[in-house]
Amino acid sequence: MTELDSLWETVQNEFKKSITPPTYENVVAPAKAYSLQNHQLTVVVPTDYHLGWWQKSLNVQLKHIWHEQTGEEIEPRYVLTKDLINVKNEGHNSDKPTYKTQTPLNPEYTFENFVEGRTNQFAYASAFAASEQPGGLYNPLLIYGDVGLGKTHLMQAIANNMLVHNPDAKIKYVTSENFMNDYINSIKSGTQEQFRQEYRDLDALLVDDVQFFSEKNGTQLEFFNTFNSLHDNNKQIVLTADQNPKEIPNLTDRLVSRFVWGLTVEITAPDLETRIAILNRKAEEENIQDIPNEVFSYIASKINTNVRELEGALMRVRVFADLHKTSINESVAREALQGIGNDAPATLSIDLIQKKVAAHFNINQSDITGKKRVKNIVVPRQIAMYLSRELTDNSLPRIGKEFGGKDHTTVLHAIDKIEKQLDTDSELQNEINSLKKDLRP
Numbered sequence: 001m002t003e004l005d006s007l008w009e010t011v012q013n014e015f016k017k018s019i020t021p022p023t024y025e026n027v028v029a030p031a032k033a034y035s036l037q038n039h040q041l042t043v044v045v046p047t048d049y050h051l052g053w054w055q056k057s058l059n060v061q062l063k064h065i066w067h068e069q070t071g072e073e074i075e076p077r078y079v080l081t082k083d084l085i086n087v088k089n090e091g092h093n094s095d096k097p098t099y100k101t102q103t104p105l106n107p108e109y110t111f112e113n114f115v116e117g118r119t120n121q122f123a124y125a126s127a128f129a130a131s132e133q134p135g136g137l138y139n140p141l142l143i144y145g146d147v148g149l150g151k152t153h154l155m156q157a158i159a160n161n162m163l164v165h166n167p168d169a170k171i172k173y174v175t176s177e178n179f180m181n182d183y184i185n186s187i188k189s190g191t192q193e194q195f196r197q198e199y200r201d202l203d204a205l206l207v208d209d210v211q212f213f214s215e216k217n218g219t220q221l222e223f224f225n226t227f228n229s230l231h232d233n234n235k236q237i238v239l240t241a242d243q244n245p246k247e248i249p250n251l252t253d254r255l256v257s258r259f260v261w262g263l264t265v266e267i268t269a270p271d272l273e274t275r276i277a278i279l280n281r282k283a284e285e286e287n288i289q290d291i292p293n294e295v296f297s298y299i300a301s302k303i304n305t306n307v308r309e310l311e312g313a314l315m316r317v318r319v320f321a322d323l324h325k326t327s328i329n330e331s332v333a334r335e336a337l338q339g340i341g342n343d344a345p346a347t348l349s350i351d352l353i354q355k356k357v358a359a360h361f362n363i364n365q366s367d368i369t370g371k372k373r374v375k376n377i378v379v380p381r382q383i384a385m386y387l388s389r390e391l392t393d394n395s396l397p398r399i400g401k402e403f404g405g406k407d408h409t410t411v412l413h414a415i416d417k418i419e420k421q422l423d424t425d426s427e428l429q430n431e432i433n434s435l436k437k438d439l440r441p
């Protein structure tokens, strides 16, 4: 056992005294001290969930315990096991080539484990198609969107699926930062030829977060050449970015034009139904049983942007219930998630939308929920259904119910109609904008 290992054991024992056994077992025990350099303690943790706990809840205590035990002030940093390879590459001796960055694929990032919904199904279908016919129509495939929406998951699912079909496929997954570091290190060590071979002799290259190339002109040029070489040989390229590549500042035009050569798809935040489905899937994966449906709905309505945070919230509820030795129910979830996510979930109700739309068109609310098929009532009814979907988190069946017990397909048809008309009808656009302003000042 190294000195650091035994010190870490002492630190863990100190934690044990001040936190409950489930938090210790679930969160503290799985963490390992990896290195201590220049007052920076690197701690390796297995999942995003652990990362969140350490960064948000245990960081101050760790610094305190460390100081008490050693007299040393430290600045901890937390690294996922899967990212350890990057840490290992840091500070490598410059005469050793380090162009061999190889971040392992996460075997859990498969298409089967990805929940499809309205906002990600195009990205999902494109990624699946690219993995079935690498180097084909969707080359490169670029997936962009906000943080934590599943871009890396889909990108790695492509690689995992390619490997199912061809276990010998040469696939490299790197972040754009890895690519740059590899490139710089190859220059330093005079191993550019090997670097090029390494990157160009692949069946698929996956590069995460290409927005990082912004302003890195030398790296952009090298990547441009790598890209061309792979593309010319019909090798699959998959890229992700946090925004549309055309909007990434300081990327050369020729690189942007390469990025959008194949197919560019966006992922946006999942809707309520998808968030609930993701939570169900996650609970199954983590073997968390007996969660009532209203708890899934509550968590999904609180966290409505980032899937990573959604997963974190579920784990938080679980640990909270463990700590209090209680089963998971809605009031436990409310307590566990105090101060997290949407503290003031939208109070806008379908009832209010119906009232406002009725007043706007000078008809009665009962017309909106009724069955009359005359045009001056049908259109406001469709608009009210559309707004109920846009501005609240209610599901289609729920909306149908509130509109006098209509079927969810009727609601879907109404929304579809309005969406299509909005593309061309500026009067309708103005009408809807003004109603939205009125409903959400």
Ligand SMILES: Nc1ncnc2c1ncn2[C@@H]1O[C@H](COP(=O)(O)OP(=O)(O)OP(=O)(O)O)[C@@H](O)[C@H]1O
Binding pocket: 113, 114, 115, 116, 120, 145, 146, 147, 148, 149, 150, 151, 152, 153, 154, 242, 278, 307, 308, 311
């Ligand atoms: N539709 C989905 N179904 C199941 N899991 C999902 C889905 N979307 C995201 N996730 C999960 O959410 C977490 C975050 O996803 P991921 O890392 O792929 O996001 P990202 O868009 O690459 O974020 P970042 O920009 O921060 O890198 C992962 O655990 C992933 O498996």
